[in-house]
Amino acid sequence: MDTTKFTQFLNQLSEHPLPVIDVRISLDSYIPITISDKNKDLLNFDISSSLAWEKYINSFLEDNNAEVAFGGYFEKRNIYDRSDYFKNLAENKKRNIHLGIDLWCNANTKVLAVLDGEIHSFKNNTNYGDYGPTIIIKHQIEEDVFYTLYGHLSLSSIENLKVGDAVLQGNVIGFLGDSSVNGDYAPHLHFQIIKDLEDNFGDYPGVSSEENIEFYSRNCPNPNLLLKLSI
Template identity: 65%
Template sequence: MKEILNSISKTSLKVIDTSLAISDYTAVSISTKNTDLSTFDVSSSEEWSVYLEKFLKEKKAKVAFGGYFEKRDIYKRSAYFNSSEDNERNIHLGIDLWCDAGTKVLAVLDGEIHSFKNNLNHGDYGPTIIIKHQIKGIEFYSLYGHLSLDSSENIEVGQRVTQEEIIGYLGDNIVNGDYAPHLHFQLIIDMQGKQGDYPGVCSKEDVDFYQQNCPNPNLLLKLPNEI
């Protein structure tokens, strides 16, 4: 599967505003290894926004990206990710693209709307759209989380979308699960019957399954210097 996904395009595929060049992107870590995160309250979306704005300015960039299979402490702020101490979900399954609220969100490839939902748990996706793709004889799904409320107002399940079509916009911290604005982009092979939602974070006990079912989105995005 990884080889097929990687072969779909030799160039970077877009999931946010096409006016943003590859040179506008910079890699960022929000893992437990990033000592910068000890300098502010990581439970505060406002302080995250300040940190990311400063980070992007220093890097002379407009989008900070990364996070596939990154272990993060940020989820400790929400009971939704910590049903028990023995099964803490803190391993990130997609790539995050941190940029301004209102940024255009694009379908990565041709497909159809599989489902959509506003996921309201604290720290959850907020408004989310999932697209079903059939490419080179394989079926898979792409998930777009942390969107604006109006992103799902005029779409229907089964509706066809084309590559780089605008499917929504990034939401702010009021609607996106209380995060600094960003897109959570994830690939999924088997939706396991879920609609408008799929785990974006797993526990260490489930890593083997999710590494197979949620391949690295950078196989399509091909962003340089991923952390």
């Protein structure tokens, strides 16, 4: 399926927003956030500190009377500069363009399967700044196969999983982790759609370099095709 048909296919799967975190949190309590150099608030604290990040996110939510801050697809971010994991030191290239949508909210928030599928893989990705505990679900609708990735989970989220376990849309598949396990970030879910997993297991790049963005724009379409959040 070509890129245009794939995005149309995803968009037509539901007319309504598909929940990926606890449905008890009203969509009226969601607010967009920018985590890029366009957000001048980020100049006022140390972006390398997860505690400072969490304080900022909590203040942002409180100031806006919200429970979830979301956004970030194809956003260029300086936060990844803190970790060598996002740098190709040999070629002097860095990955700083975000390929998913982040939902910033409280640790231990329930994470839901966005569609019916099965557990493809899971892994604790422990590099500094990485996903931490991660689940990938395989979806097959008629002949079409694609994947969704759920990153920055709690350790308990991957303790009792088995590859091939069936999941239904809306099933609780895990919980958000805190900074001690989630790659050293304020608690949030990284949600990403992947067309071709390229033989990866429990992991897939969530951040691209500018040199590779054309490929990832095709392989990782906007998760908002499913979430349908107002931005």
